[in-house]
Structure formats: structure tokens, C-alpha cells
Amino acid sequence: MVPSFRVPSLLAAAPEAESGPLVLAAVLLSLVVIYFAAKLGGEICARINLPSVLGELIGGVIVGVSALHLIVFPEGSGTPDSAILSFLQMTTGLEPESAFGVFQAESEVIxxxxxxxxxxxxxEIGLESDLKELIRVGPQAAVVAVVGVAxxxxxxxxxxxxLFGVPTIPAVFAGAALTATSIGITAKVLAELQRLSSREGQIIIGAAVLDDVLGIIVLAVVASLAKTGEIEISQVVYLIVGAAVFLIGSIFLGRFLSPYFVALVNRMNTRGQLLLSSLIFTFVLAYIGAAIQLEAILGAFAAGLVLAETEKRxxxxxxxIPVADILVPIFFVTVGARTDVSVLNPLDPANREGLIIATFLIVVAIIGKVVTGLAVFGQPGINRLAIGVGMIPRGEVGLVFVGVxxxxxxxxxxxxxxIIVMVILTTFLAPALLRVVFQAAPTEGSVTDPAIAVLDGSDNPPLVTSSPQTSASEVESIQESQSG
Incomplete structure (x- = not known):
């Protein structure tokens, strides 16, 4: 005999089981929209010489809450304004009382x-980074991160x-939001520009990782200040010590265990042994990072650094790469989809005060990060402006501050x-600016013409291996004249 208290739970579970296929259908439709927006926006930006990540962000804005309402996320418990959900109701007969549950489940999956x-x-960024180079530029990266926060x-x-008479605690919170740096956006642009392994790229990545840790600490401090009116010193100390132990410990322990990891992978005979074993290691470190109140992405970055030191790199x-091509666009499109650009409308009187304050915040946000390049020491000929610009985008990190x-x-x-306006503009301006500053000041020692490399006697391969101005026969004649 079934106990009476279980009957309601079974009855409640029935609609959920029936809506399961509809949740999957909603997720599939969302992924179609996300991938289409990512590829269309990315292709357009790539063809006009802009980073494709900027196109993915813009594509997200178009399909998100600002325009088409295809990819939206639940705010509160009101009825969702989702075009995908409306389409599901029209084509599958989804009941209105079940609609919000399907919408919430779909949003959580995305x-x-x-x-x-x-x-x-x-x-992937950790895998493409050079741990020895990161250690070498570590002091410069640390200074850049501290200056970029302070x-x-x-x-x-x-x-x-x-200037605006804002009370102290809200002002401190807004100031804290200015400290954020979106490592994901900057790293993607650096990878597209093939500057990730450059001195500038390694300093930016190292500083962005440290900046992320410092941002978490600052967020914990200001959130505690906002809730209780006082700062919990023990929590701050815990975060600082935990971050240091986690990052340094995971890298050193990983380097010690990496030979055993390679040996284990070499003994496996099943398909995908290297990729799946690496993802297990990555997800374990990411879990530890999240469990100790840091970020999961810090663990993933550390895993990439460790595995980059192995022969399997x-x-x-x-x-x-194929895994990243599937999952990474979802991240950038959803960042854009969550961004409500209606706050940029000056015709709405409710926005005007915010836009005036936003103008000040944008100036501080840009200058406050650009000056970090001036803090780099012991690196003659380095592109300091590129380092500063690389720290500008706030992205999803800034939105986290707004949410808290x-x-x-x-x-x-x-x-x-x-703050939202500041996050939007710094996120969308930085990728384009980063391309401009790198093109305006090429990396020291790079050459664009093979003839220059020959005349210079340099053994380094040119960044561009062919030139319409210099034919192969002309290069050969120059080499013969040099050898003669």
C-alpha cells in the first residue's frame, strides 16, 4: 500500500516528466539561435577586420533581451518574455502553467x-600559454594587476x-565594479590576433588571472560591507591565502604528477583517452576552485598550464579545439544576450542621470586600466598601450558585480x-581597440617582408611569409649576393 504522503509528490512529478522532452526541444532551439548568431556576427566582424568575438557579443545582443528576445533569462518569477517559449507553445501545445518551468529549466541548461x-x-588559453614565460613576467603581471585594481x-x-554626492557604500560598490577584467574576452582576442604567446600577451593573461583573484576578494569585501556595514577580516584573509595556495599548489603538484598522467594515457587503448583524461583533470581543479569560493575558471587555467608542460601538449x-568551438560561442552569445542596451537610450528621462554618471565611470574605467601599461618594468620595447587596453573589458565579470x-x-x-553602461561599452570597445593598438605598434623584432629578414640576417621566421612586393626570385638573388 502506497503511503498517502507520496501521492501528491508523484502527481507533481508527472507534469515535470511530461515536459522533459519540451525542455530538450527548447534547449535545441536555443542552441540553433546561439550558433547562428555567433557565426553570422563573427563572420561579419572577421570580414571587416574586427575580432570575431565582438561579432559573437553583438549577435548575442540582437537575439537577447535588447532586441529579438530569443535568448532571455528569468528575472524574478514573472511571466517570461521569450520568443522561443512562445514558439514552443504555438507548435507543441505547451500549457501556460507549464511554460515557466520549461523556461527556467532551459535557461539553467544554457x-x-x-x-x-x-x-x-x-x-585552452592555459594550454597555449608558456608557464616559464608566465613565471618570468610574473612580477610585471602582479604590478599590472594591482595597479589595475587600485x-x-x-x-x-x-x-x-x-562629484555626484553618492553615499559612501554605493560609491565603494561602484568603484569595485571598475576593478573587474574579463579574462575570457581578452584571451579570445589575443588568440585571434596570434599574440597570446607574445610578451604583451603573457603579461596581460597573467595580470588578468591575478586581477580575477583580486576582483573576487574586492567583491567579497564590498558585499560584506553592504550587508553588515563592516568588513569581515577573516573572510578576506581566507580568500587571499586560499587563492595563493590553490594557484601555486595546483601548478607545482600538477607538474609533479604530469609524468604519471602521460604514462597512464599512453597505456590506454580506448578512443578519446587523452582528451577525456585531460578534461577529468581540468574539471577536478575547476571544482576545487569553485568549492573554496574562488572561480572555476582559475582551476581550468591552472590545468591548462600544467598539461602544456607535457609531451602531449x-x-x-x-x-x-572542436570542444571549444562547440561550447565557447555559447558563453559569448549569452554575455551579449544578458546585456540590456536600453539603458543607453538618452531619450528616456529615467536614463539621463545614469548616463551622466556612466560617462564618468567609462572615463575612469578606460584610463584606470590603460595606465597599467606604464607600470611594466624591465621590458624595453614592449607595447605598454596594448597591455593597458587588454585589461579594459569588464564583460560578464562586471555584470556579476551589478548582480550582487x-x-x-x-x-x-x-x-x-x-555601471551597466560602463560594462557594455568597455566590453564592446576593447576588442576593436586591442586590434588597433597591436597593428599600430607591431611586436619588436617582427618583420613583414622576407627580403627584410634576409637582409637583416635574422633566423626568426617572418610574421607574414609572403609579400606581393617581393618575389621568390628576388629573395634568392638577395641571398646569393649575401653569400657572395
Missing amino acids: SVLAELGVIILLF VPFAAGTAGLIA HELEEQV GSATGVLSQSLEAA
Whole structure:
């Protein structure tokens, strides 16, 4: 005999089981929209010499809450304004009372896939990075990270209090939002520009990782200040010590265990042994990072650094690319889809105060990161402007600050709108600016014409291996004249 208290739960579970296929259908439709927006936006930007990641972000804005409402996420418990959900109701007979549950489940799946996308992206970036070079530029990266946090935080907080009369705690929160750096966006652009392994690229990546750790600490401090009016010193110390132990410990322990990892992979006979074993290692480190209140992406980056030191590096790079091509666009499109650009409309009187404050925040946000390039020492001939510009985008990290500030209730509507505007513009400006500053000041020692390399006597391969101005016969004649 079935106990009476189980009957309601079984009855409640029935509609959920029936809606399962509809959740899958909604996820599949969302992925179609996401991939289409990512490829269309990326192709357009690539053809006009802009980073494809910028196109993915713009594609996300178009299909998101700002325009077509195809990819939207639940805010509160109201009825969702989702075009995909409306299409499902029209084509599958989905009942209105079940619609919100399907929408929530679909949104959670897409959000999880986006998080997996950024984890894979940071693993790929770690795999393409040079641990020895990162250690070598570590002091410079640390200085860049500290300056990139301290300058915008101090200038933003002080300016909001002095110029706009913002109360101290909201001003501190807004200043903290200025400290963020989106490592995912910057790393993707550097990879597209083939500058990830350059001195500038390694300093930017190292600084962005440290900046992420510092940003988590700052966020914990200001969130505690907003809730209780005081700072919990023990929590700050825990985060600092935990971050240091985790990053350093995982890299050193990983390097010690990597020979055993390679030996184990070599003994396996099943398909995908290298990729799956590497993902197990990556997800374990990502879990540890999330479990100790840091970021999962820090663990993924550390895993990539460790495996980059093994003999399997190049083979693994080739195998992880298809996985990244599937998951990473979901992350960038959802960042754009969550961004409400309606706060940029100056014709709406409710936006004007926020836009005035936003103008100040944008200036501080850009200058506060650009000056970080001036803090680089012991690197003659380095492109300092590129380092500063690489730290500008706030992206999803800035939106996290807005979300926490909104949840605590310390931000006014105008200040919240101002921070969102700052996040939007820095996210969309930085990829284009990064390409410009790298093209305006090429890396020291690079050559664009084979004849120059020959005349220079350099053994380094040119960045461009052919030139319409210099034929192969002309290069051969130059070589013969040199040898003669």
C-alpha cells in the first residue's frame, strides 16, 4: 500500500516528466539561435577586420533581451518574455502553467553550457600559454594587476562621492565594479590576433588571472560591507591565502604528477583517452576552485598550464579545439544576450542621470586600466598601450558585480544603470581597440617582408611569409649576393 504522503509528490512529478522532452526541444532551439548568431556576427566582424568575438557579443545582443528576445533569462518569477517559449507553445501545445518551468529549466541548461564554455576557453588559453614565460613576467603581471585594481577603484569611489554626492557604500560598490577584467574576452582576442604567446600577451593573461583573484576578494569585501556595514577580516584573509595556495599548489603538484598522467594515457587503448583524461583533470581543479569560493575558471587555467608542460601538449591542443568551438560561442552569445542596451537610450528621462554618471565611470574605467601599461618594468620595447587596453573589458565579470549590488539593494537605479553602461561599452570597445593598438605598434623584432629578414640576417621566421612586393626570385638573388 502506497503511503498517502507520496501521492501528491508523484502527481507533481508527472507534469515535470511530461515536459522533459519540451525542455530538450527548447534547449535545441536555443542552441540553433546561439550558433547562428555567433557565426553570422563573427563572420561579419572577421570580414571587416574586427575580432570575431565582438561579432559573437553583438549577435548575442540582437537575439537577447535588447532586441529579438530569443535568448532571455528569468528575472524574478514573472511571466517570461521569450520568443522561443512562445514558439514552443504555438507548435507543441505547451500549457501556460507549464511554460515557466520549461523556461527556467532551459535557461539553467544554457547557463551551465555557457559556464562550461568559459572553463574550456580558460583551459585552452592555459594550454597555449608558456608557464616559464608566465613565471618570468610574473612580477610585471602582479604590478599590472594591482595597479589595475587600485587606480580605478580609488578614482571611481572618490569621484562618485566628490562629484555626484553618492553615499559612501554605493560609491565603494561602484568603484569595485571598475576593478573587474574579463579574462575570457581578452584571451579570445589575443588568440585571434596570434599574440597570446607574445610578451604583451603573457603579461596581460597573467595580470588578468591575478586581477580575477583580486576582483573576487574586492567583491567579497564590498558585499560584506553592504550587508553588515563592516568588513569581515577573516573572510578576506581566507580568500587571499586560499587563492595563493590553490594557484601555486595546483601548478607545482600538477607538474609533479604530469609524468604519471602521460604514462597512464599512453597505456590506454580506448578512443578519446587523452582528451577525456585531460578534461577529468581540468574539471577536478575547476571544482576545487569553485568549492573554496574562488572561480572555476582559475582551476581550468591552472590545468591548462600544467598539461602544456607535457609531451602531449600539441596533440591535446588539436583535440580540444572542436570542444571549444562547440561550447565557447555559447558563453559569448549569452554575455551579449544578458546585456540590456536600453539603458543607453538618452531619450528616456529615467536614463539621463545614469548616463551622466556612466560617462564618468567609462572615463575612469578606460584610463584606470590603460595606465597599467606604464607600470611594466624591465621590458624595453614592449607595447605598454596594448597591455593597458587588454585589461579594459569588464564583460560578464562586471555584470556579476551589478548582480550582487542589485541583490543587496545598495545601488540606486541610476547608479546601477551607469555601471551597466560602463560594462557594455568597455566590453564592446576593447576588442576593436586591442586590434588597433597591436597593428599600430607591431611586436619588436617582427618583420613583414622576407627580403627584410634576409637582409637583416635574422633566423626568426617572418610574421607574414609572403609579400606581393617581393618575389621568390628576388629573395634568392638577395641571398646569393649575401653569400657572395
